[in-house]
Amino acid sequence: MNIFDLIGPIMVGPSSSHTAGACRIGLVARKMLGEKPAEAQILLHGSFAATGKGHGTDRALVAGLLGMEPDDLRIPESFSEAEKEGLSFSFGTVKLDGAHPNSVLLRLTGENGGKLEMIGASVGGGKIEVREINGLKLRFTAEYPTIIIQNHDNPGSIAWVSNLLADAGVNIATFQVTRNSRGREAIMVIECDSPVTEEMISAIRENPDIISAGKVNL
Numbered sequence: 001m002n003i004f005d006l007i008g009p010i011m012v013g014p015s016s017s018h019t020a021g022a023c024r025i026g027l028v029a030r031k032m033l034g035e036k037p038a039e040a041q042i043l044l045h046g047s048f049a050a051t052g053k054g055h056g057t058d059r060a061l062v063a064g065l066l067g068m069e070p071d072d073l074r075i076p077e078s079f080s081e082a083e084k085e086g087l088s089f090s091f092g093t094v095k096l097d098g099a100h101p102n103s104v105l106l107r108l109t110g111e112n113g114g115k116l117e118m119i120g121a122s123v124g125g126g127k128i129e130v131r132e133i134n135g136l137k138l139r140f141t142a143e144y145p146t147i148i149i150q151n152h153d154n155p156g157s158i159a160w161v162s163n164l165l166a167d168a169g170v171n172i173a174t175f176q177v178t179r180n181s182r183g184r185e186a187i188m189v190i191e192c193d194s195p196v197t198e199e200m201i202s203a204i205r206e207n208p209d210i211i212s213a214g215k216v217n218l
Contacts, residue, residue: 018048018055018102021122023075025104026064027218028130028142029118034214035110037065037087043094046101048122061104062089070126086111099131136178136187142216144173144191149204150211153179153186157209161188168200185211 030037040062048057056076063078066085074081082089094105100121108116119132130140133148140146151157158177165172171193179186196215204213 018052018057018122019060019075020070020126021102021124021128022048022052022057022060022104023064023068023070023072024126024128024142024218025120025122025130026061026106027067027069028064028120028128028216029106029108029116030065030067031216031218032118032130032133032148032214033108033110033114033116034212035112035114036085037108038111039109040065040087040089041092041107042089043092043105043107045094045096045099045103045105048102048104049093058091061106062087065089065106065108100129103131133187136180138176138178138187138189140174140176140189140191142218145194145196146216147188147190147192147196147201147204147213148216149188149190149213151186151188151207152209152211153182153184154209157186157207158188160207160209161190161204164203165190165192165200170194170196170200 042061044052052058059078060075062082063072063075065087066078066081068075096103100123102122104120106118117134118130121129121131123129172190173193174191176189177186195217201213201215204210
């Protein structure tokens with residue numbers, strides 16, 4: 001534990017869990033979408049649904065989708081900022097089996113037609129976990145530079161990506177793989193010890209087995 005775990009994040013309040021964490025979830029979703037979001041369906045679960053409005057969870061999530069950090073002074077005005085940016089959004093509630101009380105299901109459509117469905121949880125002190133992407137369960141915190149790859153589940157894909165990162169001098173901290181069924185589609189989540197460049201992501205996308213690739217550097 002370090003001093004920042006004790007005093008919490010630098011943020012626009014009132015709550016590290018309901019405000020700062022929510023903003024980070026929205027920001028990670030925007031980065032994973034890989035383009036400016038144009039439409040967002042925001043479904044709140046548990047404590048987010050019950051008490052989130054009073055803590056500014058709704059405005060913080062929208063702020064994150066607009067690219068704001070948790071200390072951005074514009075967070076309370078995110079709804080009007082969204083109107084300026086052309087982001088259409090709606091709120092609802094959802095019951096997610098086994099989910100953390102501070103969870104949200106985001107369904108995003110980008111300005112270029114990209115789609116993302118993500119479940120994120122705010123686990124305390126402004127920290128978050130991504131729990132599901134496009135229906136596939138996984139878990140990562142976005143505290144490390146992270147690569148998210150959707151790929152065809154063919155032999156050699158994992159080794160190819162690992163070798164590419166090794167050649168670029170990137171050390172892998174954690175590597176997760178999940179798939180919907182054998183031989184169909186899979187997702188790799190790779191947490192790295194150093195920042196991931198757009199050149200690396202472009203090189204990964206050149207492999208015909210790769211459906212999509214993106215990065216999160218918070």
